[in-house]
Every structure is written in C-alpha cells, then in structure tokens.
Amino acid sequence: MIEANQLSKTYGDKVAVDSLTFTVEPGKVTGFLGPNGAGKSTTMRLILGLDRPTSGWVTVNGKAYADHPRPMAEVGALxxxxxMHTSRTAYNHLRALAATHGISNQRVQEVIDLVGLGEVARKRTGGFxxxxGQRLxxxxxxxxxxxxVILDEPVNxxxxxxxxxxRDLLRNLCSEGRTVFLSSHLMSEMAMTADQLIIIGHGRLIADMSLEELIASVGADRVRVRTPDPDALTRALAGPHVKVSSEETGVLEVQGLPxxxxxxxxxxxxAVLHELTPLRASLEEAYMDMTKDAVEYHAISTTTSQDAA
Structure with missing residues (x-):
C-alpha cells in the first residue's frame, strides 16, 4: 500500500507537487494520470525516496522507502x-542488483524467463x-x-x-494481492488495465475514483440509432428528459433513454431500426474533460499560406 498525506515538493518558486493526499490499495491496478508537467514523475520520485518532500509524507507498506531494510522486497520500480550499465549483459545487470539484497541467481533466471529475455540475456544491454530495455x-x-510495484510508462x-x-502481468500481480501503481499516457491501455485512477494537474489532486466512476462523471450514456425514418422515430422518442441529435443522415444519437x-x-x-448501439464516454473523453484547465503546454494551430489563401 502507498499512502501520501499532504505531500508537497517545491524547487525554488516552482511548486511541483502541491498537498497531495491519496492511497494506493493492494489488489487493484491504480492508474496515475496527468498532463505533462503535472507532477507525476516528481510524485513517483518522492515515493521512492529519490527526492525529499518539502512538506507532508509518503509511505510504502507502512514505512518511508529508505526505512525498509530490504526495499527491493517491498517496492519494485521502473x-x-x-x-543500466550498457557494457553489461542483461544477466549480469540483474545479478549486480540481486547481490545488493542477497537474491539468488535462480531468481535472476526466473525474472529473465518471465519477461521473455532468455535468448538475449547474455548480450550487452547497449545493443538492446x-x-x-523495457522488459529488462x-x-x-x-x-x-x-x-x-511502481511502473512509469511500462509499455513504451x-x-x-x-x-x-x-497487461496480463499487471492483472496477475493484482490477483496475488500486490499493490500496482501505473503511470501512462496511453488512455486506451489504461482503460483496459486500471481499476482505480488518480489524476493530478499542476501538482494538485483532480480526481481519485474508480474507472467506472470517472467515465460516468462525463455525462449520461448515449445510444446510437440507425433508422430509415429518423423523423418518425424522433417523434416517438420525444420526452421531457430526452435529447435526440443527428450529424449523419439516418443516424440518431439519443440521450435520456436506455x-x-x-x-x-x-x-x-x-419504426424500423437498423442499429441500436449503447455508447459510453471513453476514458480519453473523461480525462480530457477533467484536465482541460490543468494542461500546461498547448499546441498552437497554424495554417500555411496556401491554406489561408
């Protein structure tokens, strides 16, 4: 379990993390989302003791990372x-790490096989x-x-x-009761993997809720209807809380009715129906809606002189 309480970090006059309080529980994949510059990397460094908080605290399994006598048995991080040392082989890189914790060579071979690097384990990592490199x-x-387990962009x-x-590995880790904290910008992958989501922006907590709750927060579910007589069907569906719209001939989008x-x-x-498909907001839509005021870097749309002409 990871617990952060009023966790803050400043660099000079720059506030990277601002009074974050959250809990990452075992037995589920918790996704960590936020725009570039939101403070995700700094938060992960604070969890792992690579930076010291300006105020507040964060613990892993009840202790600060540095207070664990065998930290690799408590927290694994990417x-x-x-x-990595590029002149070492993958096997020797892992052996060097294992030696710091008295981990056996048998375990080194086990993780090599687990991540699928058996055929290249004796090759230098500089050529990976x-x-x-991600697998290693x-x-x-x-x-x-x-x-x-704390992973930053593991599928990159x-x-x-x-x-x-x-994806399967993370689900298996959760089924064993482990805590999994995952940062990624790939919304489609996060939607298939995460159970819980923590979203930050400008170093502050924006949301801490389940995937289902986050998607539901965007708005009512919609239904896509295809019919040869959209006008007749629109009249049939009319009601005080029903909204029917159309951006394509013969296709309606209905809100307010299942x-x-x-x-x-x-x-x-x-009325004849050719299609009746329930639609849900995507994680990407929900995320974009929640973070629209927290994006630090905005691209400027430009047109060429030919387009302008």
Missing part, C-alpha cells in the same frame, strides 16, 4: 528503462532495442518479488504482444 526494466522491478516501445503481456426502451418505443410506433 522509472527509466535505460538506466527500446522494447527489450520490468525484470529489475520484479527481481525482489516485491509487495508493491513494446510491440502488441508485449503490450498484452504487460437502448431497451428505445427499441420498445420504436416497435410501438412501427
């Missing part, structure tokens, strides 16, 4: 996959691709068989098979 970074995080550089492997009720009303009025 913050920078390329943080980005994806291979995950192996380092899991080396001590930790109770808590991985192919589709690797992305799916990471799909089964729309089907019943269509049947009662003799």
């Amino acid at each position: 913050l920078e996959a390329r943080a 691709s980005l994806g291979m 970074g995950i192996a380092c995080a899991l080396l001590g068989d930790p109770r808590t 550089g991985l192919d589709p098979e690797g992305v799916r492997w990471v 799909a089964p009720r729309i089907g019943e009303l269509a049947s009662q009025h003799g």
Whole structure:
C-alpha cells in the first residue's frame, strides 16, 4: 500500500507537487494520470525516496522507502528503462542488483524467463532495442518479488504482444494481492488495465475514483440509432428528459433513454431500426474533460499560406 498525506515538493518558486493526499490499495491496478508537467514523475520520485518532500509524507507498506531494510522486497520500480550499465549483459545487470539484497541467481533466471529475455540475456544491454530495455526494466522491478510495484510508462516501445503481456502481468500481480501503481499516457491501455485512477494537474489532486466512476462523471450514456425514418422515430422518442441529435443522415444519437426502451418505443410506433448501439464516454473523453484547465503546454494551430489563401 502507498499512502501520501499532504505531500508537497517545491524547487525554488516552482511548486511541483502541491498537498497531495491519496492511497494506493493492494489488489487493484491504480492508474496515475496527468498532463505533462503535472507532477507525476516528481510524485513517483518522492515515493521512492529519490527526492525529499518539502512538506507532508509518503509511505510504502507502512514505512518511508529508505526505512525498509530490504526495499527491493517491498517496492519494485521502473522509472527509466535505460538506466543500466550498457557494457553489461542483461544477466549480469540483474545479478549486480540481486547481490545488493542477497537474491539468488535462480531468481535472476526466473525474472529473465518471465519477461521473455532468455535468448538475449547474455548480450550487452547497449545493443538492446527500446522494447527489450523495457522488459529488462520490468525484470529489475520484479527481481525482489516485491509487495508493491511502481511502473512509469511500462509499455513504451513494446510491440502488441508485449503490450498484452504487460497487461496480463499487471492483472496477475493484482490477483496475488500486490499493490500496482501505473503511470501512462496511453488512455486506451489504461482503460483496459486500471481499476482505480488518480489524476493530478499542476501538482494538485483532480480526481481519485474508480474507472467506472470517472467515465460516468462525463455525462449520461448515449445510444446510437440507425433508422430509415429518423423523423418518425424522433417523434416517438420525444420526452421531457430526452435529447435526440443527428450529424449523419439516418443516424440518431439519443440521450435520456436506455437502448431497451428505445427499441420498445420504436416497435410501438412501427419504426424500423437498423442499429441500436449503447455508447459510453471513453476514458480519453473523461480525462480530457477533467484536465482541460490543468494542461500546461498547448499546441498552437497554424495554417500555411496556401491554406489561408
């Protein structure tokens, strides 16, 4: 478990983390989201004792990271996959880490096999691709068989098979009762992986809720309806809390009625339906809505002189 209480960090007059309070519980994947410059990396460094908080505190499994006698058995972290001695082989890189905690060579081989680096374990890491480096970074995080795992962009550089492997790995870790704290900018992947979401902006907490609660916060669910007679169906669905809109001929988007009720009303009025599809807001839509006032860097839309002409 990770617990932060009024956690703050300033660098001169720059406030990187501002009074963050949250709990990351075991048995679930907690996603950590926020725009660039929101304070995510600083927060993770504070959790791991790589920076000291200006005020407040954060503990992992009841203690500050530095107070754990065998920290790799408590916390496994991937913050920078390329943080390795490039002239060492993957096997020797892991052996060096293992030696600091009395971890056996058998465990080194186990994590090598787990992350799929068996064929390249004796090769120097300087020649590794980005994806291979990510796998080695995950192996380092899991080396001590930790109770808590902290991963920053773990699927960066991985192919589709690797992305799916990471997703399954995280679910397995959760099923074992471990704490998993995951930072990523890939909304589609986070939507498939996370149970709980912590969102920050400008160093402050914006949201701490389940994935389902976050998506539901965007607004009412919608239903996509395709019909050869949209005007007749619109009249059939009319009601005080029903909103019907259309941006495509023969296709309606309905808010305020569930799909089964729309089907019943269509049947009662003799309206033909070619499609009846419940729609939900995406995690990306919910995230963009929540962080619209916390984005620090905005791209400026430009047009070429030819476009302007």
